Amino acid sequence: MQTPQSDVYQRALARERNARKEAERILEAKSTELYHLTQALTQSNAKLEVLLQEKKSELSGLIHHILDPYILVDLDGNIIKLNKAAVELFDYDNLIKKAGKVNLIHLVSPEDRMRLSTAFMDMVEDGYIKEIEVKITAADGTVRDLQINASVLYDNNNNPTAAQGIARDITALKQLEAQKDKLYEKLESQNEELNEYAHVVSHDLKSPLRSVNALIQWIKTDDKNVFDPSMDQYFGMIDKSVKKMENLISDILRYSKSEVDYSEETLVNVGDLISEVQEHIDVPANISIVIESQMPTVQVQKGKLEQVIQNLMTNAIKFTPQADGLITWKYKSVDGKHQFAIRDNGIGIEEKYFDKIFKVFQSLKASEHSTGIGLSIVKKVLISMGGEIWLQSTLGKGTTFYFTLPQS
Amino acid sequence: MKGIVFTEFLELVESKFGLEMVDQIITQSELVSGGSYTSIGTYEFGEMLQLISNLSKNTEVSTDDLLLAYGEHFFNVIETSYPQMLAMYQGPIEMLASIENHIHVEVKKIYHDAELPTFTIIEQTENTLSMIYQSSRSMHMFGLGLMNRTFKHFNAAAEIRHEKLKDDGTEVQFSIKMI
Numbered sequence: 001m002q003t004p005q006s007d008v009y010q011r012a013l014a015r016e017r018n019a020r021k022e023a024e025r026i027l028e029a030k031s032t033e034l035y036h037l038t039q040a041l042t043q044s045n046a047k048l049e050v051l052l053q054e055k056k057s058e059l060s061g062l063i064h065h066i067l068d069p070y071i072l073v074d075l076d077g078n079i080i081k082l083n084k085a086a087v088e089l090f091d092y093d094n095l096i097k098k099a100g101k102v103n104l105i106h107l108v109s110p111e112d113r114m115r116l117s118t119a120f121m122d123m124v125e126d127g128y129i130k131e132i133e134v135k136i137t138a139a140d141g142t143v144r145d146l147q148i149n150a151s152v153l154y155d156n157n158n159n160p161t162a163a164q165g166i167a168r169d170i171t172a173l174k175q176l177e178a179q180k181d182k183l184y185e186k187l188e189s190q191n192e193e194l195n196e197y198a199h200v201v202s203h204d205l206k207s208p209l210r211s212v213n214a215l216i217q218w219i220k221t222d223d224k225n226v227f228d229p230s231m232d233q234y235f236g237m238i239d240k241s242v243k244k245m246e247n248l249i250s251d252i253l254r255y256s257k258s259e260v261d262y263s264e265e266t267l268v269n270v271g272d273l274i275s276e277v278q279e280h281i282d283v284p285a286n287i288s289i290v291i292e293s294q295m296p297t298v299q300v301q302k303g304k305l306e307q308v309i310q311n312l313m314t315n316a317i318k319f320t321p322q323a324d325g326l327i328t329w330k331y332k333s334v335d336g337k338h339q340f341a342i343r344d345n346g347i348g349i350e351e352k353y354f355d356k357i358f359k360v361f362q363s364l365k366a367s368e369h370s371t372g373i374g375l376s377i378v379k380k381v382l383i384s385m386g387g388e389i390w391l392q393s394t395l396g397k398g399t400t401f402y403f404t405l406p407q408s
Numbered sequence: 409m410k411g412i413v414f415t416e417f418l419e420l421v422e423s424k425f426g427l428e429m430v431d432q433i434i435t436q437s438e439l440v441s442g443g444s445y446t447s448i449g450t451y452e453f454g455e456m457l458q459l460i461s462n463l464s465k466n467t468e469v470s471t472d473d474l475l476l477a478y479g480e481h482f483f484n485v486i487e488t489s490y491p492q493m494l495a496m497y498q499g500p501i502e503m504l505a506s507i508e509n510h511i512h513v514e515v516k517k518i519y520h521d522a523e524l525p526t527f528t529i530i531e532q533t534e535n536t537l538s539m540i541y542q543s544s545r546s547m548h549m550f551g552l553g554l555m556n557r558t559f560k561h562f563n564a565a566a567e568i569r570h571e572k573l574k575d576d577g578t579e580v581q582f583s584i585k586m587i
Contacts, residue, residue: 008431015434018444019415026448 069146069167075160077104077120086167091139109135109143119148124160127152133170145174202249209249213242251373255380268302270309270340271295274329277310287317287325295331296338298405304381305405311374312342312401319399320346337387337404345398354391378403409456410519411449412485417456418445420481421463433462450521453545472549479553486554487561500562501537501586504555505529525551535586546577555584 063070069086073079079102082092095102104120105113112134123129128151138144150165220227220235227235271291278289298305316327322345330341349357358379382389386406393399422430434443437458441451464471487494493514497503503511508527515522525543532538541548552570559566566586573579 005428008428011431011434012427015442015444018442019446022444022449023446026446 066166068169070164071104071167072162072164073104074162075124077117078102079104080162089138089144089167089169090136094139107136109137111135120163123150123163124152142171144169144171146170198253202253205249206246209242209246213239216242248373251377255373255377263301263303265299265301267297267299268305269295269297270305270331270338273302273306274309274313277306277313281310281314281317283317284325286323287320287327289313289327289329291329293329293331295329296333298338299408300385300405304385308378308381308403311378312403315374316342316344316346316399316401319349320344322346333407334404336407338407339402339404341400341402343398343400348395348397348399349391349393350395351393354393357391358389409451409453410447410522411445411451412447413482414445414451414456414459415447416482416485417459417478420478424477425463425467429463429466432466433459436462436466453523475547475549476553476556479550479555480557481553482550483554483557483561494561497562499586500559500564500566501532501535501584503558503562504584505532505537505539530581537582537584539582539584540573541580541582542578544578548572548577548580548582552582555582559586 063083066083067085069089070083071079071086072081079092082090087093090107092102095106099106105117108116116132116134119129119132128149130149132148132150134146134148136144136146146167147170148165148167150163152160153162153164155161216235216238220232271294274291274295283289313327317325320327324345326345328343330343332339357375359376379389382403382405387404389401389403391399391401418430421433437443437455439455439458441449441455445451460471460474463469464474467474493511494503497506508529512524515524523545525541525545525547528540528542530538530540541551548570552568555566555568564586566584568585569583571581571583573581
């Protein structure tokens with residue numbers, strides 16, 4: 001016979017037993033859940049491992065095969081890793097055999113060490129450096145110029161851990177640059193010499209001409225009564241030839257100087273410049289000059305453009321002899337260029353001469369005023385300004401010269 | 409409701425009123441679990457309501473007083489199981505003020521199915537704290553018990569007033585003043 005007290009214990013025991021079983025069931029379920037979770041984690045870990053390995057090998061392949069030397073260093077500049085190109089350039093295997101540890105600073109030539117060390121500190125501070133140039137002595141004993149780009153590597157907490165850099169061998173580029181500078185200097189001095197030479201030659205050529213001229217004048221004055229009219233005509237012809245010779249010499253001097261203009265570029269209104277030139281040259285009464293289009297303002301060396309306009313205008317005037325001579329200026333913008341046109345209604349030029357007229361000493365008209373240099377100067381000056389020149393013409397109707405200037 | 413709330417409750421009943429009282433309130437209640445609780449299980453809140461109201465009937469102690477005493481007892485569980493959490497706080501006001509934004513966040517990490525009350529801070533100074541308790545369980549007296557023990561834990565004393573904003577006790581304002 002059970003007492004009520006023992007019933008209470010019995011029930012309490014039963015509850016405790018049930019609770020224990022329930023706890024065991026829950027824990028069992030939990031541990032199964034944990035097991036599956038662990039399995040899944042292991043699998044995803046394995047996948048990550050594979051991925052990491054793949055990326056690692058991709059990266060190391062990439063670094064290994066970069067043609068430029070790649071170097072990984074710690075924050076003191078001690079070398080941790082190099083690619084094939086760097087090993088070969090610095091003969092690293094030999095260096096490490098000798099020293100055991102190699103610092104970046106020992107790779108560059110002594111005079112660049114201070115600069116590299118400053119740049120390295122700047123990089124640790126700023127995170128990167130760009131285009132630092134240093135000289136090194138390569139494994140083969142040659143001195144090379146390197147251009148270095150480098151950056152700092154950071155850990156998860158954003159603390160700097162190492163630095164990596166790529167060096168580019170710019171020795172050949174540097175040599176080319178030096179050669180170019182030398183060549184430029186040489187060209188400049190040659191140019192100067194040539195100018196001087198042209199000046200001297202033209203002076204020396206002109207003085208005997210002046211003597212010839214003076215002598216002819218004397219002969220003409222002294223022996224005036226002895227000459228018959230035909231002699232007078234011959235002397236006239238000699239006189240003209242001498243003047244033409246003198247003009248030729250002056251033009252050669254102008255041609256040789258035409259490119260040598262180092263003045264600053266300024267903003268020039270082309271319409272104003274045309275009017276200015278027009279005032280300076282002798283425009284005969286039979287010629288009217290009209291500017292038809294709105295002219296632009298361009299950034300050029302004013303003297304050069306003035307020379308072009310003046311030559312084209314005098315040229316147009318010269319070949320427009322008729323009573324109702326008309327010269328018109330036009331402008332339009334074509335394919336990003338300024339395009340100017342100067343048209344006359346003069347004698348015109350045959351198409352077969354279109355190329356010839358831009359060559360030195362090629363005048364189509366035998367005249368004491370025309371030496372045939374003007375248009376070649378125009379072309380030379382325009383090319384030096386980045387422009388072009390060409391023409392259209394019909395015999396008896398007139399000629400249009402077109403020229404362009406860059407819009408920049 | 410987490411099993412530990414039941415197991416701790418029944419242990420307290422047993423220590424205060426004896427195993428017979430435990431047996432009696434379980435027998436008086438209609439419990440799906442049959443009164444077998446394990447701290448790692450989860451049970452209906454309705455079971456707790458029945459156990460408390462039967463205990464109140466049997467002992468003639470009000471449910472509010474029972475919940476208060478239970479809350480004070482339950483603080484032992486926190487002291488034993490989560491001492492490092494208590495160590496994070498310099499004082500009781502600081503700890504009570506961080507129930508919502510810190511303690512309950514941590515609880516949710518371990519028991520993601522835990523159903524917790526919300527505490528909205530109305531005003532907080534160095535020595536005072538005013539906040540509103542909100543829960544469909546109306547167990548603010550349990551909360552008060554925990555608060556009393558919190559001050560004791562930090563060797564401090566406080567005057568804690570509570571005012572029901574809703575008659576059913578689902579919304580209660582606590583005004584705490586450390587003395």
